[in-house]
Amino acid sequence: MIQYYEDRQTFHLTTPNTSYVMALADGVWLGHLYYGAKLHDTAGMEQAFRLNEFPFSPAVNERDKVRFMQMFPFEYSFLGTGDYREPCLSVENAHGMTGVELTYRSHEILPGKVVPDGLPHTRGCGECCDTLDVLLEDRVLGLEVHLLYTVYKDLDVIVKSVRVVNRGDEPVVLKRVLSGQLNLEPDRCDVLTLHGSWGRERTITRQSLKTGAVSAESLRGVSSAEDSPFLAILTPNADQTTGEVWGMSLVYSGNFLAKAQIDQIGRLRCVMGIHPENFAWPMTPGEEFQSPEVCLVYSNEGLGKMTRTYHDLYRNHLIEKRWLTQDRPVLVNNWEATMMDFDTDVLIGFAKAAKESGIDMLVMDDGWFGHRDDDTSSLGDWFVNEKKLKGGLKKLVDAVNDMGLKFGIWVEPEMVCEDSELFRAHPDWRFSLPGRKPGALRQQYVLDLTRQEVWDGVYNQIHDTLASANIAYVKWDMNRYLADVGSLEAEPGCQGQLLHRYVLAVYRMQERLLKDFPDLLLENCSSGGARYDAGMLFYSPQIWTSDDTDAIERLSIQEGTALVFPMSTMGAHVSVCPNQQTGREVPFNTRAKVAMAGTFGYEMDVRNMKPEEKAQIPGQVALFRKIHPVVREGDYYRIASFRENHHSDCWMVVTKDRALAYMTYVQVLAAPNRPGVRVRMQGLDPEACYEVSCDYEGSMAAHNGEMSLGPQSSKKLGRLNGDMLMKHGIIVPRVRGDYQALLYEVRKV
Numbered sequence: 247m248i249q250y251y252e253d254r255q256t257f258h259l260t261t262p263n264t265s266y267v268m269a270l271a272d273g274v275w276l277g278h279l280y281y282g283a284k285l286h287d288t289a290g291m292e293q294a295f296r297l298n299e300f301p302f303s304p305a306v307n308e309r310d311k312v313r314f315m316q317m318f319p320f321e322y323s324f325l326g327t328g329d330y331r332e333p334c335l336s337v338e339n340a341h342g343m344t345g346v347e348l349t350y351r352s353h354e355i356l357p358g359k360v361v362p363d364g365l366p367h368t369r370g371c372g373e374c375c376d377t378l379d380v381l382l383e384d385r386v387l388g389l390e391v392h393l394l395y396t397v398y399k400d401l402d403v404i405v406k407s408v409r410v411v412n413r414g415d416e417p418v419v420l421k422r423v424l425s426g427q428l429n430l431e432p433d434r435c436d437v438l439t440l441h442g443s444w445g446r447e448r449t450i451t452r453q454s455l456k457t458g459a460v461s462a463e464s465l466r467g468v469s470s471a472e473d474s475p476f477l478a479i480l481t482p483n484a485d486q487t488t489g490e491v492w493g494m495s496l497v498y499s500g501n502f503l504a505k506a507q508i509d510q511i512g513r514l515r516c517v518m519g520i521h522p523e524n525f526a527w528p529m530t531p532g533e534e535f536q537s538p539e540v541c542l543v544y545s546n547e548g549l550g551k552m553t554r555t556y557h558d559l560y561r562n563h564l565i566e567k568r569w570l571t572q573d574r575p576v577l578v579n580n581w582e583a584t585m586m587d588f589d590t591d592v593l594i595g596f597a598k599a600a601k602e603s604g605i606d607m608l609v610m611d612d613g614w615f616g617h618r619d620d621d622t623s624s625l626g627d628w629f630v631n632e633k634k635l636k637g638g639l640k641k642l643v644d645a646v647n648d649m650g651l652k653f654g655i656w657v658e659p660e661m662v663c664e665d666s667e668l669f670r671a672h673p674d675w676r677f678s679l680p681g682r683k684p685g686a687l688r689q690q691y692v693l694d695l696t697r698q699e700v701w702d703g704v705y706n707q708i709h710d711t712l713a714s715a716n717i718a719y720v721k722w723d724m725n726r727y728l729a730d731v732g733s734l735e736a737e738p739g740c741q742g743q744l745l746h747r748y749v750l751a752v753y754r755m756q757e758r759l760l761k762d763f764p765d766l767l768l769e770n771c772s773s774g775g776a777r778y779d780a781g782m783l784f785y786s787p788q789i790w791t792s793d794d795t796d797a798i799e800r801l802s803i804q805e806g807t808a809l810v811f812p813m814s815t816m817g818a819h820v821s822v823c824p825n826q827q828t829g830r831e832v833p834f835n836t837r838a839k840v841a842m843a844g845t846f847g848y849e850m851d852v853r854n855m856k857p858e859e860k861a862q863i864p865g866q867v868a869l870f871r872k873i874h875p876v877v878r879e880g881d882y883y884r885i886a887s888f889r890e891n892h893h894s895d896c897w898m899v900v901t902k903d904r905a906l907a908y909m910t911y912v913q914v915l916a917a918p919n920r921p922g923v924r925v926r927m928q929g930l931d932p933e934a935c936y937e938v939s940c941d942y943e944g945s946m947a948a949h950n951g952e953m954s955l956g957p958q959s960s961k962k963l964g965r966l967n968g969d970m971l972m973k974h975g976i977i978v979p980r981v982r983g984d985y986q987a988l989l990y991e992v993r994k995v
């Protein structure tokens with residue numbers, strides 16, 4: 247609900263459990279007052295502006311206006327007129343001078359959402375949300391700044407974005423236009439970010455912030471493996487179930503900045519949006535700019551509740567609706583098994599073996615096009631290598647379909663290799679800086695998709711490939727970061743638009759692809775999980791989480807990813823051991839249980855497997871089909887973290903009606919003389935009775951009180967009360983050996 251109190255010039259935005267309050271000072275300065283647990287009344291809150299203290303407001307004390315600008319908790323901050331903290335907006339006028347000052351002009355409350363043109367966005371109609379549009383202006387520049395707040399009625403979410411319009415007579419340049427900010431006054435706080443690198447994406451990183459600033463950012467052209475466009479502020483006591491948490495998640499896939507800064511008087515300002523570095527957006531009179539959205543979530547029940555709110559938001563209001571209830575295919579992907587060394591016969595062999603095991607789809611990865619046998623050539627040549635796919639793509643796909651399997655294909659549309667027909671025909675289509683040879687990465691270069699002819703040239707090829715056969719799934723890869731970003735076509739003053747225009751061009755291409763092939767399942771990928779963000783989820787309901795398929799490494803990667811993103815978005819496969827990235831040996835059973843936390847599949851040579859492992863696949867596929875609806879649609883609870891306790895990892899998924907839950911427990915490291923671990927479940931109905939069973943078979947006697955795990959057998963622990971399971975918990979037995987996984991089913995009786 248959105249309320250405006252005329253007498254106090256106060257805005258009160260409420261969701262089921264939260265309040266967001268801002269007000270005007272002197273009738274013109276929009277300041278932030280509160281974001282936290284729901285308030286019944288906001289009367290008297292303006293005192294937090296401290297307008298009765300020195301330096302007072304400019305209306306009272308013009309002499310010290312700049313001191314006011316330094317201190318006032320601006321709702322949307324701006325640079326150059328006395329606020330020295332991290333700003334959201336910076337504008338250069340026609341003479342190259344920087345300075346902007348935003349004051350209130352009007353506001354409007356609209357039903358539903360204001361949909362940002364060309365950008366991925368959260369969705370909603372008038373029944374589930376309303377939008378507040380506060381219009382600020384800079385009278386000198388003739389700039390209008392619309393602060394948009396979408397407030398959800400059934401979710402503790404506020405989505406912010408900004409639309410800037412040049413209503414002046416002269417051009418201006420936006421030097422930065424961040425999506426939104428958060429102002430808090432915590433006594434002490436922690437900052438949580440998702441930090442990483444290739445193979446270690448989205449590792450939860452938490453640090454206390456006392457002075458200065460902490461940031462997460464990308465200048466790599468994509469959201470990156472190194473930092474994720476997410477930041478949370480936590481009270482120091484916050485854990486999974488208690489404490490206050492404020493989350494900010496950006497719906498964007500390019501360069502971003504997320505920064506938390508403590509100011510000179512101990513207050514906290516967090517800003518988030520497109521990174522201002524390498525960004526400059528000229529606007530002639532009449533032009534507009536729309537920022538990406540930032541989704542704010544507040545929880546006073548710890549991180550767990552924040553997570554579940556983001557999951558609900560992204561599943562119900564971001565990802566295309568059909569994927570909420572649609573089963574995802576269990577796939578086999580040939581990448582780790584064959585790399586680029588495959589042909590039709592190999593793939594048919596994969597399909598046969600996959601069919602025998604109950605797998606739904608074969609995905610043909612990198613190496614099917616141009617003359618690509620290694621990574622030195624052919625990106626850009628999206629036509630079939632007939633030496634490998636004898637008789638062409640349709641023949642292969644038809645044969646696979648005839649076996650009862652769907653077919654998926656890998657593409658990397660944004661790239662070109664020098665050794666390609668595309669490059670030979672259009673050497674000027676890649677990004678480059680005049681006079682410099684662009685730097686290669688994995689021997690490839692980034693195409694300047696901001697140019698329409700380049701966009702068309704690439705899209706038409708991809709379109710024709712997909713139209714030529716019955717393709718159910720596309721893995722859209724992007725295997726390098728951007729560098730040497732210059733466009734031969736863009737005007738000199740417009741080069742600062744390129745990085746954002748590039749992201750918009752990618753969005754436009756994915757949107758078009760889905761329009762032309764409406765049944766397609768799109769999975770995004772970027773050297774593993776380097777573009778795993780809410781922007782991409784608008785187009786693809788699943789994203790390849792990481793090239794690191796080691797099940798033990800995946801525990802923390804998936805923990806960090808699922809902190810914000812729904813489990814059903816995490817591409818996760820069972821791969822061969824010793825693992826290609828780490829050399830680690832992990833039991834087949836454990837690899838499968840960890841992959842079942844996301845979308846499930848196999849990334850190994852299913853033709854040549856150990857018979858005892860192959861025999862387990864049908865059971866694993868059946869188990870996945872059983873638990874996946876709960877993973878996909880239920881609530882996720884993080885019970886224990888190996889990252890923190892150094893011995894085990896544990897998570898639960900619970901149906902919304904709390905009738906059925908699955909708990910996965912991974913004993914990462916065995917230890918002698920350690921008693922069974924007590925685990926307290928979460929999310930159950932305290933009044934209900936549950937039948938609890940676990941898929942282990944015990945042979946305690948043989949190993950001094952440790953369990954040896956048997957395959958797929960089930961042991962009933964009996965009927966236990968939900969209240970007891972959550973408060974007292976159960977004892978998970980000591981299991982013999984490292985890397986052992988148990989799955990508990992908790993079913994209401």
Ligand code: GLA
Nearest residue numbers: 581611612771772773774793
């Ligand atoms: C990236 C992906 C892999 C695979 C290769 C192919 O690294 O993350 O899964 O598709 O590219 O080149």
